[in-house]
Amino acid sequence: MREDSTLKILFLIVLAYNIEVFINPIFMNVNIIIPFSFLTYSYFAYKDKNGFTASSSFLIGLLMDLVSGSYIGLNGLIYCMTTYVINSYKYVFRLFSYLQISIFFGIIASTYVALTHLFLNINNFSYLTLLLTLIGNTIFSFLISIARVYKPIIFKRRGI
C-alpha cells in the first residue's frame, strides 16, 4: 500500500482546520464540536503502516498550534499522546468492527475537545457539550467509514 507523503498530510490537516472554522459555528448551536483537523491527523496516524513517530506528531502539533492560534504546546501534547495510543493498539484495531473503531475515534475526539477546552474555554466548560461531541463524532466517523464501502464503483476502479 502506498504511503502518504508528509506534505500531503500537512496540507490535508490544515485544509481540515479551515473547514472546521467554517462548519463548527453551525454545529455549536447544538453543542457539538467536530475537530476535523484532529480527526484527519488521527486518521493518518491510524492508516500509516509504520505509525507516526513521537517527533513528527509533536512537530505537526506545533504547526497546528501556530495555525489555530492556541497556546504553543497544546496540540503538540495531545497529538503525541494520541499517537502513542494509536500506535500501541495498531494491530488490535484490525480485530475491531467499523462501529468499534468509530467509537474509538469519537472518544479521542471528545478527549481532544475536553483538553483544549480546559485551556481555552475553562469558564464555559460543559459536560453536555462533551457528551454530545462524543455522540456526534462517533456518528460522523461511522458515516465516513461506511462511505468507503458504499462509494461509487468508478472511484474504486481508479483506486481513489
Add this chain to the structure above:
Amino acid sequence: MANYAPNTSVFSYVFFVLLSSFLLYLDFTNETFSKPKNTYKTSVLSLNYFFKNYIFEPLVQFPELLHSKKNLIKQNNDLRLQVEKEYISNFVLSKNNDFFLNESKLNALVDKENNLNKVIISKLIKFDTNNYFCCSNHRLFIKPISDEATKPLQSAIINSQGLIGQIIYDLNGIYEVMLLTDIKHSTPVFSENFHCNAKGSGKPGIITCIYSELIWDEQFAIGQKFYSSGLGGVFPKNILIGNILDIKNISASEKEVVLKLKVNPITENLFGIVVSS
C-alpha cells in the same frame, strides 16, 4: 511481507510530552511565544489581504468588466460603504453628551467639515467565528480604509450599534481587536450609582459583574441598563453596553450580574476606531 512494528518507545513519547507541557506552561503563564505567533498572524493576514484584494477580486470582477458593469458595481460598493460610514458617524453624533472625554472635543468634531476625522473607518480583515462561538478567545482583525498616520493602540472600537472592544496589537497596520466578551477583557460600566469592571465571559454577547452584597446592598432588576463609565480613559462614557440578563448567587456574600450586550460584532464588516486625542 513482514509488517513493521509501530514506534511505541515510551521514552521518546515521554520526552515530547514533557517538552510540550513545558512549552504550554511557558505560553499559558507568561505568553512567551506571543511574538512569533503575532509574526505568523501578520504574515498570514497580509497574504490573505493581498490575494483577496489584488488577485481574487480582480479575477472575479473581470467578467463583469467585460459586460460594462464595472461602474455600476463600483457605485454600488461606494454607496454601501458610505451608508455604513454614515451609520457609524450617526452613532457618534447621537451620543453628543459625553462621547469624547470633554464636550469641547465633540464640538470640534462636529464643527469640522468631515465629521469622521476622529473616528477612523476600518474594514474587517478576519474574524475567527469558530473561536468566538466555542472558546474564550474573542478577537478580530481590522484594517483602516485610509492610510492615516495614527497610533490607535488601546483605542475603542465601535460599529453602528455601539462599543465592541479595543485594539490590543498593531500588526503592521492590521489591528487586533479584543472584544468585550473576551475572557481577558474588562469593561468599566455603571448603572445609576453602581460601578464595576465587567469581565468578558467567553460566551458570545455576555459579560459579567461580580459584587459583594456587604458593599452594595441595593437590588438590581432584570433588564436594567448598564452604560460605559469611561474610567480608565479607553472607552467613551455613557454608551449603552447592555441589559441585565440574570443575577446569580456565587457565594454567601457575592453576586454575579450577567449582562447581555447590545452589540453583536458579527453583523457588520465596517468598524470605527475612536481616536479621542
